[in-house]
Structure formats: C-alpha cells, structure tokens
Amino acid sequence: QMELEALRSIYEGDLCFRELSPVSFQYRIGESGDPKAFLIEVSWPETYPQTAPVISMDAFFNNTISSAIKQSILDKLMVEVEANLGTAMTYTLFEYAKDNKEVFMENQRVNTVTSVSNSISIGTPDVPPSKKKEKKEQLSKTQKRKLADKTDNKGELPRGWNWVDVIK
Numbered sequence: 001q002m003e004l005e006a007l008r009s010i011y012e013g014d015l016c017f018r019e020l021s022p023v024s025f026q027y028r029i030g031e032s033g034d035p036k037a038f039l040i041e042v043s044w045p046e047t048y049p050q051t052a053p054v055i056s057m058d059a060f061f062n063n064t065i066s067s068a069i070k071q072s073i074l075d076k077l078m079v080e081v082e083a084n085l086g087t088a089m090t091y092t093l094f095e096y097a098k099d100n101k102e103v104f105m106e107n108q109r110v111n112t113v114t115s116v117s118n119s120i121s122i123g124t125p126d127v128p129p130s131k132k133k134e135k136k137e138q139l140s141k142t143q144k145r146k147l148a149d150k151t152d153n154k155g156e157l158p159r160g161w162n163w164v165d166v167i168k
Helices: 002-010 067-084 090-099 112-122 127-137 141-150
Strands: 017-021 024-029 038-043 054-056
Touching: 002 017, 002 090, 024 090, 038 067, 038 090, 054 067, 067 090
Parallel strands: none
Antiparallel strands: 017 024, 024 038, 038 054
C-alpha cells in the first residue's frame, strides 16, 4: 500500500504517531501533558480510500474529553473525509486535526490549575514601564540634555528644580 509507506516515512520518528496495524493508525494531537491533547485513531476498511476510513476517539487517552466534544471532532473530521474520498487522506486528516486542535477543544474544560496561571500572566506587571520607555524615546536631544542637567546622578530631580524663580 502506497499510503502506508508514505505515512511511515512522513511520521518516522514522530512520537505522536503509532501504527497499530498496517491498516490502523493513531495520532496524538498535542504535546503529552497538554490537557487539551487528544488521540485520533484511523482505520482503513478494505474498500478505502473509495469509502471512508473509520475514525475513532475511543482510546483510553481520550477518557477525560466529554463525549459531546469527541462527537464534534469526529463530525468535523468526517467533513474532511467526504471532501477527500477516493484519495489517500490519513495524513490529511491528522494534519487537519493538528491545525484545528484549538477549535476542536475550545469547549473542553481544563482543570482549574492551568486557567489560574493563565489569568495571572494576562495582567503582566511590566506594562507600565514599557509605556514610560516609549515616551522617553520620543524626547529630542535638547530635551534629554535639559533633563540630564536638572537631575543629579541618581536620576532624582534636585529639590526645588521646578520652583518658580521669584527673583527674576
């Protein structure tokens, strides 16, 4: 089978890929340890690729994924299958799943630990300094010089630098 040879060479050394048999393959979408990773199993009936391959998400690996999400992933994959009937499509299906992993899993609940760390990184504390930097860059050389004259070496402005000079 040409496609079998192709799959073996494409995914050689790819730890996500597993050949369960010469007509049955598993691919893990996502890194191991990724709470949104999932496994797709594609099996070829004798009449494949004229008929659709059997796509399954029954692997134990997927046991944390809700059946609704599994079903919606399978539905989306079947649309791809329909579009590719008559051609070798296992690689196409695996790649399609990889490209759409986020969409596939957008409704999958992830344990709260990860979502907490995400929310912390959203409000990054280093936003204000970067804004200040941008403003400084826009000063002209003379403005910078004036600023340097006014400040002592610590960058602190000397007491009274902005007092109104009454004597004049």
